Amino acid sequence: MTLLSLSNVTAFYGPSQALFDVNLTVAEGEVVALMGRNGMGKSTTVKVICRMLQHRDGNVAFAGRDLRALPSHKVARAGVGLVPEGRRCFAQLSVEENLIASARRGEWDLARVSALFPRLGERRDQLAASLSGGEQQMLAIGRALMTNPRLLILDEATEGLAPVVRQEIWAAISRLKSETGLSILVIDKSLKELATVADRAVVLEKGRDVWSGDFANLTEDVRSRYLGV
Template identity: 70%
Template sequence: MSLLALKQITASYGASQALFGVDLTIEEGQVLALMGRNGMGKSTTIKVICRLLQHSEGSVEFAGKDIGGLPAHKAARLGLGLVPEGRRCFTNLSVYENLYASARPGLWDFDKVHALFPRLAERHDQLAGSLSGGEQQMLAIGRALMTNPRLLILDEATEGLAPVVRQEIWAAISTLKKSGDLSILVVDKTLSELRQIADQVVVLERGVSVWSGTIDALSGDIRDRYLGV
């Protein structure tokens, strides 16, 4: 049984349709990369998965359950951990308070998050709003892990970060993959880094799933047609 399965998802923002037929499947312990040019429906797909946007057609199943009728907070409690684009930390709370606010019982606790991101331990009492962009992204990932999700969703987790910080984030994602404790859905454009972690790739074009397969099977023609600038 798949952990997550989207079948022929359509969705709109008011009168403007954004998704026209999205299909993707994630197995337990698998890392899936969702790719496509800007504006092709990747973030909208994530909103549908996390129940932040209601789809109009198709089905969303998580852990064998149809979650299409659930509100976002109930879907999250089933094991969806979102690291949203733009981080969205609680800037007026400390690092500790950000992590504590999302904590749920399970494998992930303060010690494990601090081991993954030692800088969060160093900045334990610092306000999140005073952290660097990279540190805020580490905090956003740590906060999602503290919910003890079954599926970790990373929306442009390294966008706009300095190269050295990007490497730290990708190393952490690689560590999470190797642990085998999580399934991961990652939205990113960087093939070199995705090649190190992704088991499968789904490519979106104008709100439709147009290609799926292993990242090694992404031919030059596919890259040029759907991922090139």
């Protein structure tokens, strides 16, 4: 069953058009990679989904519900959990306070997040500002999971992190896929790691979806044309 659907979506920043008839779907239990070079519309697409940017034309639906009229906090309550680019943890709150600040009743609680990321359990009383960049990223993911979402959106969740921390986060994403059946939309540049978790991919170029299909069918021509530096 389709959980998230974007159909012919256009969006603007003032007079400048950023998205041109973008189409994207995520099914229940599916992991979809949203890909493209920097500045091609990936984060703009996320903003439209989460209603931080209003789209002008087309349709955006989540679980069969039109999102156009909803403010961003109600989209979160509907079941969309966002791990934003840049983490945006509450610096002067503790790890535990960050997690419970977004908590909603469901399967994800402090114990389960700590099982996924043991470092958060070990540092639950520390201020978020005192954590390393990798630990803050784990906290951002844990905070999103505490909303007990139906769809988790990861916007550049491993960017700028040390290789060992990146491996921990990819291992956690793999566990989320295999153990929870959570739907995930992931933006990342690492084709090698994406190949281990993504079922499908959608590629954006200058605000347009130019390729979509099974991740295994992402050809070298598509990679070099739309994803290469």
